[in-house]
C-alpha cells in the first residue's frame with residue numbers, strides 16, 4: 001500500500017539546488033505539504049504557456065523559492081511530515097490557480113493525472129484467475145511500441161496470458177524506426193512518459209535514443225520482453241464465431257501459421273508506413289534516396305548536394321542537422337508549417353534540476369502535472385470555427401486570428417535580415433489546420449544560411465541528376481531525402497481483419513477509419529485498437545494520456561468479458577454511430593477539418609480519422625468505465641475448458 005505520509009526531504013540539500021527549482025511545481029508541492037493554497041498568490045501565478053517554467057521575472061522566482069523553502073523549513077521544525085497526496089480541495093485549489101474554475105469531472109480527471117512516485121492508479125485491481133477460474137484465455141497484442149507495451153503490462157498485472165507480436169526485430173515502435181539526425185520528441189519529455197513510470201530525462205524534449213532506451217528498460221523491468229515474438233507479422237485476423245476466437249495468421253522467418261486468441265489489441269501505431277509521393281521519374285534518381293523513417297546511416301552526406309522534400313515535423317528536425325556536413329541543402333516546400341516557439345526544445349536539463357526531479361518527494365509529480373494542466377482545455381477555442389466571424393483560409397475565428405498574429409510575429413521577428421524569406425515562410429492557412437511544429441529558432445537560422453535554399457515552386461518530375469520544377473529549373477542533387485510523412489489515415493493496413501459475418505474491416509471503414517473512443521468497433525467482437533482512430537490531439541490534452549485512457553478501456557473490456565463469463569463482447573452499432581456522428585460534426589468545426597490545406601489529419605474523403613475534436617474531459621468520461629449496455633455480450637459459444645471442467 002502506498003504511504004499516506006512522506007518524510008520531508010533534507011532541506012539543506014534542497015537549498016543547494018534551489019535556483020534550479022521551477023517555482024510553479026515548487027509552490028504546488030508546498031501547498032500540498034501544508035494544505036494551504038493561499039500561498040499560491042495571484043502575483044505568483046505562472047504564465048500557463050510557459051509551464052513548467054513560471055515565465056515570471058527572475059527576481060520574483062527568487063522570492064518564491066525563498067518563501068517556499070522557509071515554509072518547508074518551519075514545517076520541518078515542527079517535526080512535520082507531508083501528506084503523500086493532496087486532498088481533493090487542495091488539488092482543486094492548485095489546479096484552479098492555473099486554469100480558473102473547474103468542473104467536478106475535471107477535478108476527478110486531474111486527480112488521475114497527478115501520479116506520484118510508486119503510484120499506479122490504473123493498475124488492474126482484479127485477477128484473471130479470480131474472475132475466470134480455469135477458463136483458457138489468451139490475448140494477442142500487435143505491436144511493441146508505447147501503446148502495445150502498456151497494454152501488455154496491464155494484461156500481465158491482471159494475470160491474463162498474452163503474447164505480443166512485433167514485426168520489427170526490436171521493440172519501441174516509432175522510436176525504433178525513426179533514427180534520423182536530431183530525431184527527438186516534440187511533446188515535453190515529462191508528459192511523454194507513462195504517468196506511473198517516471199524517468200530521469202536528460203532534456204526537456206528528449207532525443208530518440210533516450211525514449212527508445214526508456215521503453216526498452218520499461219519492457220525489461222516489467223518482464224514483457226519474454227512475451228514478445230519479434231520478427232513476426234500478423235498477416236490477418238479472422239473472427240471464428242464457432243470457437244469465439246480470433247484466428248491469426250502469423251508470418252515469420254519459419255513461414256506462416258495460424259494461432260487462436262480470445263481477444264486482440266491492435267497497437268500498430270499511425271505514423272509507421274512511410275508515404276513517398278508518386279512523383280514521375282522517382283525511381284530514376286541516380287544517387288541515394290531515402291525516407292526520414294528509413295534513414296540510411298551508411299550514406300555519408302559530407303560535401304554532398306542534398307535535396308529535402310517536405311517541411312513537416314520530421315524535416316524540420318533532420319534538415320538543419322545535415323546542413324553542416326552537406327555542401328548545400330535545398331528544401332522543396334509545398335506548404336510552410338506554423339511554428340510554436342519553444343526555447344527549451346534542444347536544451348538539456350541541468351544536474352541540479354534533475355536532482356530535484358529525482359529526489360525531492362512529489363516534486364516530479366507536480367512538475368508533470370504543471371505541464372499537463374494548461375493542456376486540460378488547451379487552446380481549442382483558437383482552433384474552433386466561428387461561422388459568424390466569418391471563417392476564411394486565413395483565420396477561422398477571432399481567436400484563431402489572434403493566434404495567427406502571435407505566430408506570425410514569431411516568424412517575422414526572426415527574418416528582419418532576410419525579408420526575402422517572409423513570403424515563403426509565413427503560412428497562408430489558419431493556424432491549427434495542421435500540425436504546428438515546435439521550434440527554438442533553428443528553422444529560420446537554417447533557412448538563412450548561405451548554403452541553404454528554400455524553394456516553393458512545385459515539383460514536376462525527378463530525373464537522374466535531381467529534381468525538375470514546374471518552371472523547368474533543375475535542382476541538382478547527390479542525395480534525395482524524403483520528409484514526406486506517413487500513410488497515417490490507412491489504419492491497420494496492410495493487415496486483413498475479418499469480423500462477424502465475414503465483415504472486412506477495411507471495407508467497412510472504406511477509407512474512413514473509426515472506433516468508439518478509438519478502441520472498439522461494431523462487428524469486431526473482442527477486438528480493440530490502441531492509439532486508434534480519432535485519438536490524436538493538437539491544441540489540447542496529451543497523446544500519452546490518451547493512450548493510457550485507451551489501454552484502461554481495453555483492460556476494463558477484458559475484465560467485463562471475464563467477469564460476465566461472456567465469450568464475446570461487441571460494441572452496439574447505435575453507440576458507435578452516435579459517437580461517430582458527434583466526432584465528424586465536431587471535427588468539421590475545427591480548423592483542421594474546415595480548412596482545405598493538405599495534412600495527414602485528413603483522409604481522402606476530407607474527414608479526419610485522426611483527431612479528437614472534443615474536450616479532454618469528454619475522453620476521460622468515455623473511457624472511465626466500459627458500460628455493459630454499450631455491448632452485446634454473447635454466452636452462446638462454447639468455452640471448451642469450462643465444458644471439460646464440468
Ligand code: NAP
Nearest residue numbers: 184185186277310311312313314334335435483484485598
Ligand atoms: P508530415 O507532417 O506529413 O509532412 C510531410 C511533408 O511532406 C509536408 O511538408 C508535405 O507538404 C510534404 N509533401 C508530401 N507530399 C508531397 C509532395 N508530393 N510534394 C511535395 N511535398 C510533399 O510528415 P512528418 O514531418 O514526417 O511528420 C508526421 C508527424 O509525425 C508529425 O506531424 C508528428 O505528429 C510526428 N512527428 C513527431 C516528431 C516528434 O515528436 N519529434 C517528429 C517527427 C514527426 P504539405 O504540407 O503540402 O502536405
